Amino acid sequence: MLWMGVATGVLLVWRGIGVLAITYTVLFICVPRAYLGFHYPTDLLVGAALGIGIAYVMTRDAIRVRYATPALRWIERYPGPSAMLAFILCLELVTQFDELRKLASGVLKHL
DSSP states (O other): OHHHHHHHHHHOHHHHHHHHHHHHIIIIIIIIHHTTSSSSSHHHHHHHHHHHHHHHHHHHHHHHHHHHHHHHHHHHHHHHHHHHHHHHHHHHHHHHHHHHHHHHHHHTOOO
């Protein structure tokens, strides 16, 4: 879902590179996961549909204006914390939220 959403965002901005991003996502992320048995193909299809849908909805003008304007205002007002949060978000995207999943798993074991 995550990488198909990212690829869809790229597609909406630059069609040629977006097609490459979606092709890469399908061939190097989705197909190996199905082949190795990490996911059922239907899981991958639903995840891709959710990622594409969320990326599409979040790029519509009505949604962008409502949510992006206050966020951008906050970023301009507090550049230091904004940069820190952007770094943490990028780190979590790269590690696929592994630390947060481990934290949640540990918390659930102790409840």
